[in-house]
Amino acid sequence: MTVGIVDYGCGNLFSLISMFDSLGVKAIAADDAVTLYKCDKVVLPGVGAFGAAVESLRSRGLLPVVNAIAKSTPMLGICLGMQLLFDRSYEYGINDGLGIVRGEVKPIPQTSGLKIPHMGWNALNIVKQSRLLKNISSGEYVYFVHSYCACGCDDSVVATVDHGTSIVAAVERGHVFGTQFHPEKSGETGLKIMRAFMEI
DSSP, X not given: OEEEEEOSSSSOHHHHHHHHHXXXXXXXXXXXXXXXXXXXXXXXXXXXXXXXXXXHHHHTTXXXXXXXXXXXXXXXXXXXXXXXXXXXEOTTSOEEOOOSSSOEEEEOOOOSXXXXXXXXXXXXXXXXXXXXXXXXXXXXXXXXXXSEEEESOGGGEEEEEESSSEEEEEEEETTEEEESSBGGGSHHHHHHHHHHHHHO
């Protein structure tokens, strides 16, 4: 089995490759359609701003590639990569996303007095049966770093997290998955999630 990590200049590829290596899974970073189409699973990572990430995908010709792969291959978006799966984001203006999962990305509400960005360990609340989260339980901790969150995607939400308000932590739509947190930085819980992804 080979996992393709979409390399578009906006993700921490080394951490992901190291995590898959620890699971005994071959992972390759690729920025071309031929390589990515051959992979059994695909991960869309992401750090930084939504608009810049979309432009980076577009400039490399990867927008149609990712959309095509999502129709037939298990795909996992991580952090910004999850946000890119939605219809649009309101980060620094309005930017269209991939439109693979219905919903929008908006700033985390600043009504709680808690710090933004939401950074550090927090406990998951599993709200729906999920193939991705089948090996973990509510209350297990994962690692977050984000200032924006998914909204209007209730039919796809499988886990939330409390940060003054309920925030979408993971989504699932068919064989497309997303985690707002970083599994590769979430210790044994993250490894259990990625083992489940490998079994899909």
